[in-house]
Amino acid sequence: MKEQRLALLNLHIAIVLLGISGLFGKLLPIDPTLIVLGRTVIGAAVLAGILLFQKRLQQAFAGGWSLSKAQWPLNMLLGIVLALHWITFFKAIQVSSVAIGLLAFASFPVFVTLLEPLLFREKLRLLDLLTAAGVVLGLFIIFPLSSMDSQADKVAGIAWGVVSALLFALLSLANRFRIQNTDAVTLTCQQNIGAALITLLLIPAGGLSIMANHWPLLLALGLLCTTLPMLMFLNSLRHLKAQLVSLVTCLEPVYGIVFAAALFGDVPSSNTLIGGAVILLAITAGTLIRNKSRSFS
Known part of the structure; x- marks a missing residue:
């Protein structure tokens, strides 16, 4: 019970930190490419340090070059998707607001x-369509079609x-199988290395010199709002049910x-606020019903 409470606390802290990461789009x-470059370089460096401390760095990278497994090339390609996901995420916040982006x-x-x-050739259920309809309804409440011209x-x-969400969904589905062969x-x-390399090609001229003036915030983003919450999130998965983890994760935009606002x-x-509540309600209800149906199947 004590381990579960600690895991739940870690999970909430992780979700808070991940939610705060969106604020860096305004700070x-x-x-956005410069933000993502700093985030991925710092994240990759810290994770490589963890692997080095665990004496698994050589195994992690040398083993990935195997043509039979092709882990390294595939993960590098997925890194491109990760980079584009983060770039579009911060772009959404910069052109509108933290609330709308999240x-x-x-x-x-x-x-x-x-x-x-x-x-994966699985059956599409009515619940999935209803959840999607709820999210679309929430987006239309946030942004009515009648205000298209005045609220560009x-x-x-x-x-x-939405593009960022689609890219993250593709990454999550790909990692569903990648995690079976790689820790x-x-x-x-x-x-993160793949994301850093592709982002390096996308940054504007003089971008590295611009980044030099913002390293404190980039360090905070890479350490406190990327690597730390990721490790806390993974640790909580060992002690908590998937249903509870899914519900707490829905609190990230909140x-x-x-x-x-603070x-x-x-x-x-x-x-x-109303549209956001509809979106979160649709996702939360869909998650609850889906997990219950799986537990009884």
């Missing part, structure tokens, strides 16, 4: 449930956020919006 007045990204479970039947920033924010730290380290005075409009 850092630089191109709530649009919160639609990723819908993409997962809709893509799973297509990619919201349109762009939702669009970038989580090695997998994440290799994907934590992010609360901190954005730090920046970025209070969402009534439409955003």
Whole structure:
């Protein structure tokens, strides 16, 4: 019981830190590619340090070059998806608000449930369609079609956020099988390296000199809001049921919006709050029902 309580505390702290990561899109007045480059370089370095401390660094990288397993090349390719996911995520927040970016990204479970039947030949259920409909309804409440001309920033924010959600869903589904052959730290380290390399090719001219002025915030993002919550999240999975983990994860946009309001005075409009509540309710209800049906099957 004590281990479960500690794991639940770790999970909540991890989700809070992941929710706060969206705030760096406002705190850092630089191109999203520069934010992602700093985040991935720091994340990869810390994870490589953990592997080195565990005396698994050589095994993690040398073993990945095997052509039969092709772990390293595949994880590097998935790193490209990870980079594009983070770039579009921060872009959504920069062009609109923390609340809109987080709530649009919160639609990723819908993409997962809709893509799973297509990619893995599983049956598409009515519950999945209803959950998707609830999320779409929430997005329309946040941004009515009648206000398209007057609120172009919201349109762009939702669009970038939904693209980020789709990319994250694809990454999650790919990692569903990758994690069976690679431990989580090695997998994440290799994907962060791949993300850093592709982002390095996308940064604007003079980008590295611009990053030099923002290293304190980039370090905080890479350490406190990336590597630390990832490790805490993985540790909590050992002691908590998947249903509880899924429900707590749904709180990520809530934590992010609360901190954005407290730090920046970025209070969402009534439409955003109502639409966000509809999105979170649809995802939470879908998660609960789906997990219960699996437990009885």
